[in-house]
Amino acid sequence: MPDASTVSATHPDKIRLLEALERKVLWLSAWTIHNANHIRPSRDGLKVGGHQASSASLASIMTALYFDVLRPQDRVAVKPHASPVFHAIQYMLGRQTREKLERFRALGGAQSYPSRTKDTDDVDFSTGSVGLGVAVTAFASLVQDYVRLKGLSDQPEGRMVALVGDAEMDEGNVFEAMLEGWKHDLRNTWWIIDYNRQSLDSVVSDRLWVPIEGMFRSLDWNVQILKYGKKLQAAFAQEGGDALRQWIDTCPNQLYSALTFKGGAAWREALSRDLGDTRGIRHILDAHDDAALGGLMTNLAGHDLPTLLETFHGTTDDRPACFIAYTVKGRGLPFQGHKDNHAGLMNPEQMAAFKVACGLAEGQEWDRHAGLDVDPGDLDAFLAQVPFAQGTGPKGASRRLKSAAIPVPSTLAVDLGARMSTQEGFGKILGEIAKGDDDLAARIVTTSPDVTVSTNLGPWVNRRGLFARQETQDIFREQKVVSAQRWQGAPGGQHIELGIAEHNLFLMLAALGLSHDLFGARLLPIGTLYDPFIKRGLDAMNYAAYQDARFMVVATPSGVTLAPEGGAHQSIVTPLIGMGLPNVSSYEPAFVDELAAIMAWGFDHMQRPDGGSLYLRLSTRQVDQPRRGESGGLDRDAVIQGGYWLRPPAPDAEFAIVYCGALAPEALEAHAQVLEDCPGAGLLAVTSPDRLHAGWTAAQRQGRGWDAHVHHLLSALPPDARLVTVIDGHPATLSWLGSVRGQAVAALGVEKFGQSADIPDLYQAQGLDADAIVDACARVLLG
Numbered sequence: 001m002p003d004a005s006t007v008s009a010t011h012p013d014k015i016r017l018l019e020a021l022e023r024k025v026l027w028l029s030a031w032t033i034h035n036a037n038h039i040r041p042s043r044d045g046l047k048v049g050g051h052q053a054s055s056a057s058l059a060s061i062m063t064a065l066y067f068d069v070l071r072p073q074d075r076v077a078v079k080p081h082a083s084p085v086f087h088a089i090q091y092m093l094g095r096q097t098r099e100k101l102e103r104f105r106a107l108g109g110a111q112s113y114p115s116r117t118k119d120t121d122d123v124d125f126s127t128g129s130v131g132l133g134v135a136v137t138a139f140a141s142l143v144q145d146y147v148r149l150k151g152l153s154d155q156p157e158g159r160m161v162a163l164v165g166d167a168e169m170d171e172g173n174v175f176e177a178m179l180e181g182w183k184h185d186l187r188n189t190w191w192i193i194d195y196n197r198q199s200l201d202s203v204v205s206d207r208l209w210v211p212i213e214g215m216f217r218s219l220d221w222n223v224q225i226l227k228y229g230k231k232l233q234a235a236f237a238q239e240g241g242d243a244l245r246q247w248i249d250t251c252p253n254q255l256y257s258a259l260t261f262k263g264g265a266a267w268r269e270a271l272s273r274d275l276g277d278t279r280g281i282r283h284i285l286d287a288h289d290d291a292a293l294g295g296l297m298t299n300l301a302g303h304d305l306p307t308l309l310e311t312f313h314g315t316t317d318d319r320p321a322c323f324i325a326y327t328v329k330g331r332g333l334p335f336q337g338h339k340d341n342h343a344g345l346m347n348p349e350q351m352a353a354f355k356v357a358c359g360l361a362e363g364q365e366w367d368r369h370a371g372l373d374v375d376p377g378d379l380d381a382f383l384a385q386v387p388f389a390q391g392t393g394p395k396g397a398s399r400r401l402k403s404a405a406i407p408v409p410s411t412l413a414v415d416l417g418a419r420m421s422t423q424e425g426f427g428k429i430l431g432e433i434a435k436g437d438d439d440l441a442a443r444i445v446t447t448s449p450d451v452t453v454s455t456n457l458g459p460w461v462n463r464r465g466l467f468a469r470q471e472t473q474d475i476f477r478e479q480k481v482v483s484a485q486r487w488q489g490a491p492g493g494q495h496i497e498l499g500i501a502e503h504n505l506f507l508m509l510a511a512l513g514l515s516h517d518l519f520g521a522r523l524l525p526i527g528t529l530y531d532p533f534i535k536r537g538l539d540a541m542n543y544a545a546y547q548d549a550r551f552m553v554v555a556t557p558s559g560v561t562l563a564p565e566g567g568a569h570q571s572i573v574t575p576l577i578g579m580g581l582p583n584v585s586s587y588e589p590a591f592v593d594e595l596a597a598i599m600a601w602g603f604d605h606m607q608r609p610d611g612g613s614l615y616l617r618l619s620t621r622q623v624d625q626p627r628r629g630e631s632g633g634l635d636r637d638a639v640i641q642g643g644y645w646l647r648p649p650a651p652d653a654e655f656a657i658v659y660c661g662a663l664a665p666e667a668l669e670a671h672a673q674v675l676e677d678c679p680g681a682g683l684l685a686v687t688s689p690d691r692l693h694a695g696w697t698a699a700q701r702q703g704r705g706w707d708a709h710v711h712h713l714l715s716a717l718p719p720d721a722r723l724v725t726v727i728d729g730h731p732a733t734l735s736w737l738g739s740v741r742g743q744a745v746a747a748l749g750v751e752k753f754g755q756s757a758d759i760p761d762l763y764q765a766q767g768l769d770a771d772a773i774v775d776a777c778a779r780v781l782l783g
């Protein structure tokens, strides 16, 4: 029995076992999908789906990687549609159950696309929205450097590997990430491109890869093209081989795919027609029957285990590497090469034939050993020593790592000015933390897409420095050019400066926010950006939240309150995004003492197993700050739960004004006005429409809707009292409050794109000023 660690990378015994595993993995992935679609009873008549062709395309590469090349510290983002291959491999390694495979794409079963949070077989990065899994590996690599250079992680250095569908390279975010990686001296990143030259709809252009490859090379990636397997290379060495090679090299993708689908006889016909007169070709053709000829002509390197192993084991430096591995979509299955095979499923007859070809008898479909031409004992011994699955992980720990919780004080200090904006407050709170030398200060890491200074991270960066793998100089400072910003890079720096692409910000936050789990080093990441550009990075933000990364997003300026900046920068829909995104608690405080309470709670919440991330929608508008004292004045708990009565209503109040965020001054002014006629009217401060709503629906699910914080708040009003809600964002953010107790609502907010103006004009134009609020009060009173 060979020991993989001692034999050469391509020892024949090892290849034989790996080829057996490759066949088994191909079978299991196809069978898992077939079982879900054709055998498991359907209750809704809906096609279950799964991607047999996409899976087959990666079966060889994943076999080489998981059973031989990868180490426990390596982290992998698997192409979404190869999920069945991943689960099959884990099943062979004893880390996935048959039940989960049988329930592929059903509740509690193996997920359609690899999921960190729902799959139980050790997924490193969730994938699904193509391009994101690719890019996140680059950011994970930067995070690995970040924690290792600071001595926060004692884990062995791993490679961050993406298994990439070639059409994923159409996604711009991949290139954004490459550029960002280049700036930060990216290392230890492998992108292995499953170059089957097919996307979902079609066969892709032959010429596209010229510029893509050039892009990798120009950014200093080690590009390795894995085109031909050993069998084809041997044929090329024979007489006529040069002509054969040239013929394949110039064969259009579409024709190659069509011949691959049609098989040996079609290859013979085409080669006889085009090369029949070339010396040596006849001999090559005669030496192969149709099946063997089909096998030879599709012997691409992406399906050739010796070539794959030589290449991967031979890549030992830490330069970022891009492997362009030629593959066949649907390799070994009846629809291989067919342009429509993306969602294609083998029918029961095809599957029955495939089962026979795999040497499986009825009832042996899930058997780990059946049908293989290797000794079961040898196979088990080989599987037991697979490096990736050694013990349970690096240093004997699970591959899911842990990091002790970082203590967070219950209050965060802030020097309150009489008038300030929440953005200014944010800068001051972080500035205060930066002065300290506690764990909280050490574990916070900030990042921003070119808006560090304009989102008020300056005080933090000045004290904690920029992160760079090597010391960088601040030339302006050396030249004694006066500047408020100190921009010196060093491995100890705690701010990661990014280019403008917001997608990169959220992928960076995803990677930073998984550091405790991936590298055993808890970080408390804070990302800042302009609120409207949340939409620009939204899929990546969703992606980060989806895989339960933990981070704090601080977005300023927001709403139409950024007034003269104009309509293009005014964010309307973001409060609804904050409410709608699971795993993210969103807050929009009006005052800085509220913000300090939210941030203190947030740093703790980010670390709790049942916690989550935070989105703080802040403002650049300066407002008068209430002086509420250290204790008693502000009900911090109520702030966290989403709201409190700034001016409690009288028991017989006819209505209340409910405001959120930067419109506090207008709400206060309107409230003061209406008090003359309605002395009992209340003024409700909402710090988080999201938390209020979530608390309400959670309580309702438990049959205790009356116990929700928002229910308690609104119960201070008579049941028939009216509400006037106002927010610098879409009015639906607060209009639901009327449903809590069945109280009528007039909801003010922004429903049309804005324009440049000052605040008085804009608030008037959007119906948000004090007069508009007073008018709304009159309207609700009149019914």
Ligand SMILES: Cc1ncc(C[n+]2csc(CCOP(=O)(O)OP(=O)(O)O)c2C)c(N)n1
Binding pocket: 053, 054, 057, 080, 081, 128, 129, 130, 164, 165, 166, 167, 168, 194, 196, 198, 199, 200, 201, 329, 342
């Ligand atoms: C962002 C996004 N857009 C669209 C899709 C739908 N989709 C799934 S796979 C696919 C094509 C994938 O082609 P490729 O990456 O080459 O993978 P292959 O199946 O060829 O291995 C598309 C468009 C998706 N998953 N994500």
Ligand SMILES: [Mg+2]
Binding pocket: 165, 166, 167, 194, 195, 196, 197, 198, 199, 329
């Ligand atoms: Mg493809």
